[in-house]
Every structure is written in C-alpha cells, then in structure tokens.
Amino acid sequence: MLKYHGSNLVRAGFLGAVLIILVILVGLQPEKLLSMATNVRYQALFSEAGGIMPGNDVTVSGMKVGTVQDVSLRDGDALVTFLVKGAVELGSDTTAHIRTGTLLGERVLTLESAGNTTMKPQTLIPITRTSSPYSLTDAV
Numbered sequence: 001m002l003k004y005h006g007s008n009l010v011r012a013g014f015l016g017a018v019l020i021i022l023v024i025l026v027g028l029q030p031e032k033l034l035s036m037a038t039n040v041r042y043q044a045l046f047s048e049a050g051g052i053m054p055g056n057d058v059t060v061s062g063m064k065v066g067t068v069q070d071v072s073l074r075d076g077d078a079l080v081t082f083l084v085k086g087a088v089e090l091g092s093d094t095t096a097h098i099r100t101g102t103l104l105g106e107r108v109l110t111l112e113s114a115g116n117t118t119m120k121p122q123t124l125i126p127i128t129r130t131s132s133p134y135s136l137t138d139a140v
Helices: 007-028 030-038
Strands: 039-046 057-060 063-074 077-085 095-100 107-112
Touching (some): 039 063, 057 077, 077 107
Antiparallel strands (some): 039 077, 057 063, 063 077, 095 107
16 A cells, blocks of 8 residues: 655645645636736726726727726826737737717727837827717717
8 A cells, every 4th residue: 555655745735735726716717817818908098988997898990809907097087907819919009099889878998009019018008099989968
C-alpha cells in the first residue's frame, strides 16, 4: 500500500485545493471569466450621458462588439467605461457617439474607428471626439 507522507501529502493537498477553487470559479461565472480574458477596456468622456447605461451595446459599423460597463461623473462630464471584443482593432483617432438603438429609445454607444495606429487598452477617448444624442427636450 502506498501512503502519503511528508512533502507528498502537502503537494497532494495543494493540488486538490487549487482544483477545487478552479472548479468553483468556472462553475459560477464562466462567461465573466471568458469576457475578462478576451475583452479590452476603453473609456470615453461625454458632455452628457444621454441616457446610456451599463449593459447597453457597443457597436462598430452596426455590429455589436461589446457592452457598456460603467457610467460615472468626472468633473461634470459623463465618463463611460466600456468593453470591446479583443479581436476588434480601433484606430488611435476613434470617435464615440451615443445614439438611439431601438424604437423604444434604448441607447447604443457607436464607435467609428479612425487613425493610422491602433488604440491601446485603457485609452480615454476625449470629449472633443465624442457626441451625445439629439434630445427632444433640448429642442422644445
């Protein structure tokens, strides 16, 4: 009979604990683990939030490429944090626009890629390259 003792016991216990933790993590949140590994985070600064909310779609040329993660205030402006699929390359002069995506008024963050170089992760799109949606209350 084989018996565990000494360093073999510690090694087996450590391996078992790591496997249990991995199984729990994958079992509870597989889509979040996948998205964290394959998505790139960017931010855009808008003069107003225009109804955009976490969970709204991010599109490039009409195709969904990500989701809005957070909307917060920064010096009186709206800071929108969003995730984009890692396979999507955005140019260094990319512009961001909040637009109406559905007949019910749901907002969509639309990106228009521009520039000769690729935008790096965590890049902030400045307020000069963003626009908020047309507001009916402003027009009245």
